[in-house]
Every structure is written in C-alpha cells, then in structure tokens.
Amino acid sequence: MQVVIAIKLGTNYSTNAYMKISGYGEDQKMFTVPFRQQTVSQLSITTPTVALFTDRGELEAYGFEAELKHAAPGKSENHMLFREFIWNLFSANDTVPENLESHDGRSMKSIDILSSVLTFMVDHVKRETGEMIDQEPIHFKHVFTLPTCSCTGARTFMTQAAEKAGFPLDTFTIVEEAAAALRVCLQQSPEDLVPEESQERMFLMVECEDDNVHISILNRNSENAIEIKYERNAEVWASCQIQKDFVEMFTLITGESFLSYFFEKYPIEYLELLEDLKKKIKITSPDTSRVAIKMSALLLEKMKKKSGKDIQKAAKQTGLADKVEFKMDKCFIFSETFKSLFTDAGKNIVDFVENSTIAKYPDINHVVLVGEFAQSRILQDIIRSAFPSKRIHIPQDANMAAVKGALLMGQTDVKVVRSQDFQRERTQILSDTNALGEVAQSPRAFRGASGTTTESKIKKSPTKPTPVNRSEKRNQSRLCVIQ
Incomplete structure (x- = not known):
C-alpha cells in the first residue's frame, strides 16, 4: 500500500490532499483531511498559514487555532506568532532569509519554522490515514508545493527543511503551484488541453489568490514534462482589493478600522463573517439582485457602541444607503x-496579462484560472469578456487545484523544468522591480457622503502594472490573514 500526501503551504492558507494506491486496479480517489477548529463546531479544508511557537522554539498550534491561542490572555507574551511566513520566506526578498521575525519582533531560524510546519502538516494527515491498513505496511510519498514566484534558492531551502523534518530525500518531491494546478486541469479536460503526439502547447496560468495574482507561462510538451517559461507576481488587488473594500465600507460607517479591532478581540465571530463573505463570492452570479452577508449579533452590538448610532442610520449618513442595507x-x-468589488481587480488582471504576457506570447490560446477568487462567476465573466478569442479553463474546486495537482504529480512523477531563458527573464523582472519599486493603484469602490473616493495608499505606476513591491509588510488588512 502506498499513500501519496500533498501539502500546500500557501502564502495565505495551507491545505492537504492524499491518495491511497493499492496496486490492484481500484479507483483511486483524492481526499482532504479537514482542520478541526476546537473552539467552534465546524471543519475547514483550509487553515491560515499562521504558526505559533513557544519560547523554546516548539510548534504549539497552527492555522486558526494558532490565532485563537495567541489571542488568549497572557499567550502573546511567552509565544511567537508567525503570520505570512511562507511569503516572507520565498517571495518577499530575492533570497531566503536566515531568520524570520515573529508578530512581536522576536526572531527564529527560518529552517526551524518550516521544518516544524512540514512535520505538523504531514502528521495531521497521517493521524487520519493511519500507518497500518489491513496489517500491510504503508509506503508514504510526500509532495510539497512552492509558490510559483519564489526567490532564488527556494527549492534548495525547501529540500533542506524537509530533510531536517525527517523525510528522506527519496520520499518527497517539490513542485511549483502553477505546474501542479496545470496537472489537475490536464486530468479534468484532457480533450481540450492535452497536446497531440509531438505537439507542444503553452498555457497562461492566472493564480487568483487573496493577496496577489501570480502569472506564469507553462509549456506542456509531448514528453509529459511541464516547462516554466515565465513567471511574474502582481499586487493587482492593491492589497486584498475585494476583501479590503468590504472592510473599508465598514470603516466609513464606524469611522475607524473596526474589523481589525474586532479580529483581535473576537476571532471566532470574525472567522464566521469572513467565511460567509467568501462563500458568497463563490456562489454569487452577475445577475444577483443583492447579496446577504450574515453578521454576528456581537459584531453588530460592538459596532453600534463604537459608532454611537444605529448601524443603518450610520450607513445612510455615509452615503451608502443605496449600496447596503442592514436588517x-x-x-x-x-x-x-x-x-464593483471585482471591477478594479478584474481590470488590473486584464491589463497585467495583456501588457506582461500576451504581448510577448501572442500565440497562447489557453488561459487557466485557479485560486480562491477564480471561483467567482463575476470575475470569470470579466476575464472571458476581455479575452473572447482565448479558451478559458477553470478547474473544479479551483481553490484546491494546486494541492490536487501536486498529488497527481507525486503519483506519476511529472517532470517540471525551467526554460533556458527563464533565469534571464527573472533577472530582468527583478531589475524592473528594483527600479520601479511600486505596484498598480486601484481606486476604492465606495464613496463617502462627500463623494470623495477612499483610495489605496499604494503608488500608481506611470506606465504599466508592475511586479509586486517586495515589502515585508505587504498587507495591512486583517482579512488577508484568515482564509
């Protein structure tokens, strides 16, 4: 019996998938071990990429449980909380840093953080699958994903962390998220995507995550290899565009950054609000008349106390009466x-794709959308309208495409290679990033009573959408922390 375990440590959220391979020709099914939130009665297939360590460097909690324990009285003083550590490891700088800073400024060795998290994620799956089935020993194979736009040395560092965690070199594989996502697309739509014999085919991969959009060009050749020809990062959301606009709507009502405060004090209710918002983003069609977001009674009560007035009256006074209604x-x-929450973000994606990729690779006919916001039918319509001559592919469970594709790659050992001109392209990208040091600006969707637009503080690019500004503090919105 072989069990393949895939672990995705994303820049915002982490998840897993596993598959049992018996060798008897049985149907092989993918499973995900959900993350149980001990303080609330719900399960989730994803958990925030947040780790809580003791002062002795021991991993005590991961994901939302880490946030809850950190918020407990006295915990923040003798524990170290690391948020967005995958971003800080692999995407914030040109090389992997030796140490990472915790939420309160203390530091810990990067390799100790990553190796501990890899151990936790794999053990989380093994506790459910067991180490023995029908008295037959199980051979485990592991696949760990990397953000597509990772810095120099990321693969080597991930390898070292996995070995430090106790995984022998011949028991794990490392793959980029975009390549893994393409692999699952090839399985779901082979008649449209798989090239004929001796024919190569290139794909434009658009990973629509909560914080950035990752753009890459992948070449699928007849030798069953996936070649990364191009990759680039863009903060087209202007720091979590869609969710942050939702926050700023309440900021106009309460007169302060209320949800940030609410997250620190009441993380359980905050999670429930965010989960409902994300659910509505996924299921809402463009012709829906209005969208209902469930609010906790505690949140409404605290908002009323802080604003000093009824929430609906406060909304009317800010000029939002024709935009939102509280009942x-x-x-x-x-x-x-x-x-409108999607309009600016969608336009930025289109502009970025047109300027950075299609202009250079005009022969690409296949565009693949994956990631959390790829599930939005509104965003899908924006992309389809912008590229009517391209074939747009959105896999089932687009937010889980990378981890499911990683599982398939661990089973079949699909080779991922970098093109010869990839490093030259990357060198130019880094040069452009250092020269510009800014990202595209997205005007806010909501206008106050005075008619002025609440705008992002991100600088506006004078010419075109630019690569992500490699800042250690890229996202200030709390809504980026919890997935």
Missing part, C-alpha cells in the same frame, strides 16, 4: 456594489 443579522449588499 436583523444580515448585511445586504446590492448587486452593482458587490460587483
């Missing part, structure tokens, strides 16, 4: 307002 425990966002 009982629901916040109703009208259709045009909800769709």
Whole structure:
C-alpha cells in the first residue's frame, strides 16, 4: 500500500490532499483531511498559514487555532506568532532569509519554522490515514508545493527543511503551484488541453489568490514534462482589493478600522463573517439582485457602541444607503456594489496579462484560472469578456487545484523544468522591480457622503502594472490573514 500526501503551504492558507494506491486496479480517489477548529463546531479544508511557537522554539498550534491561542490572555507574551511566513520566506526578498521575525519582533531560524510546519502538516494527515491498513505496511510519498514566484534558492531551502523534518530525500518531491494546478486541469479536460503526439502547447496560468495574482507561462510538451517559461507576481488587488473594500465600507460607517479591532478581540465571530463573505463570492452570479452577508449579533452590538448610532442610520449618513442595507443579522449588499468589488481587480488582471504576457506570447490560446477568487462567476465573466478569442479553463474546486495537482504529480512523477531563458527573464523582472519599486493603484469602490473616493495608499505606476513591491509588510488588512 502506498499513500501519496500533498501539502500546500500557501502564502495565505495551507491545505492537504492524499491518495491511497493499492496496486490492484481500484479507483483511486483524492481526499482532504479537514482542520478541526476546537473552539467552534465546524471543519475547514483550509487553515491560515499562521504558526505559533513557544519560547523554546516548539510548534504549539497552527492555522486558526494558532490565532485563537495567541489571542488568549497572557499567550502573546511567552509565544511567537508567525503570520505570512511562507511569503516572507520565498517571495518577499530575492533570497531566503536566515531568520524570520515573529508578530512581536522576536526572531527564529527560518529552517526551524518550516521544518516544524512540514512535520505538523504531514502528521495531521497521517493521524487520519493511519500507518497500518489491513496489517500491510504503508509506503508514504510526500509532495510539497512552492509558490510559483519564489526567490532564488527556494527549492534548495525547501529540500533542506524537509530533510531536517525527517523525510528522506527519496520520499518527497517539490513542485511549483502553477505546474501542479496545470496537472489537475490536464486530468479534468484532457480533450481540450492535452497536446497531440509531438505537439507542444503553452498555457497562461492566472493564480487568483487573496493577496496577489501570480502569472506564469507553462509549456506542456509531448514528453509529459511541464516547462516554466515565465513567471511574474502582481499586487493587482492593491492589497486584498475585494476583501479590503468590504472592510473599508465598514470603516466609513464606524469611522475607524473596526474589523481589525474586532479580529483581535473576537476571532471566532470574525472567522464566521469572513467565511460567509467568501462563500458568497463563490456562489454569487452577475445577475444577483443583492447579496446577504450574515453578521454576528456581537459584531453588530460592538459596532453600534463604537459608532454611537444605529448601524443603518450610520450607513445612510455615509452615503451608502443605496449600496447596503442592514436588517436583523444580515448585511445586504446590492448587486452593482458587490460587483464593483471585482471591477478594479478584474481590470488590473486584464491589463497585467495583456501588457506582461500576451504581448510577448501572442500565440497562447489557453488561459487557466485557479485560486480562491477564480471561483467567482463575476470575475470569470470579466476575464472571458476581455479575452473572447482565448479558451478559458477553470478547474473544479479551483481553490484546491494546486494541492490536487501536486498529488497527481507525486503519483506519476511529472517532470517540471525551467526554460533556458527563464533565469534571464527573472533577472530582468527583478531589475524592473528594483527600479520601479511600486505596484498598480486601484481606486476604492465606495464613496463617502462627500463623494470623495477612499483610495489605496499604494503608488500608481506611470506606465504599466508592475511586479509586486517586495515589502515585508505587504498587507495591512486583517482579512488577508484568515482564509
């Protein structure tokens, strides 16, 4: 019996997938071991990429449980919390840093953080699968993903961390998220995507995550190899565009950054609010008249106390009366307002793709959308309208495409290679990033009573969408922390 375990440590959230291979020709199914939130009665297939360590460097909690324990009285003083550590390891700088700073400024060796997290994630799956089935020993194979736009030395560092965690070199594989996502697309739509014999085919991969959009060009050749020809990062959301606009709507009502405060004090209710918002982003169609977001009674009560007035009256005074409506425990966002959350982000994606990739690779006919926001039908319509001559592919469970594809690659050992001109392209990208040091600006969707737009503080590019500004503090919005 062989069990393949895939672990995705994303820049915002982490997840897993596993498959049992018996060798008897049985159907092989993918499973995900959910993360149980001990303080609330719900399960989730993803958990935040957040780790809580003791002062002795021992991993005590991971994901949302790490946030909850950190918020407990007295915990923050003798524990170290690391948020967005995958971003800080692999994407914030040109090389992997030796140490990472915790939430309160203390430091810990990067390799100790990553090796401990890899051990936790694999053990989480093994506790459910067991180490023995029908008295037959199990051979485990592991696949660990890397962000597609990782810095120099990321693969080597991941290898060293896995070995330090106790995984022998011949028992694990490392793959880039975009290549893994393409692999699952090839399985789901082979008639459209798999090239004929001796024919190569290139794909434009657009990874629509909560914080950035990762753009890459992948070449699938007849030798079953996936070649990365191009990759680039863009903060087209202007620091979590869609979710941050939702935050700023309440900021206009309460007069302060209320949800940031609410997250620190009441993380359980905060998670429930965010989960409902994400669910509505996924299921809302472009012709929906209005979207209902469930609000906790505690949140509404605290908002009323902090603003000193009824929440609906406060909304009217800010000029949002025709955009949102509060009734009982629901916040109703009208259709045009909800769709406007996607407008700027969608336009930025289109501009970035046109300027950075299609202009250089005009023969690409296949565009693949994956990631959390790729599930939005509103965003899908924006992309389809912008590229009517391209074939747009969105795999099932687009937010899980990378980890499921990693599982398939661990089973079949699909080779991932970098093109010869990839390093030259990357050198030019880094040069452009250092020269510009800024990202595209996205105007905010909501206007206050005075008619002025609440705008992002991100600088505006004078010419074109630019690569992500490699800042250690890229996202200030709390809504980026919890997936």
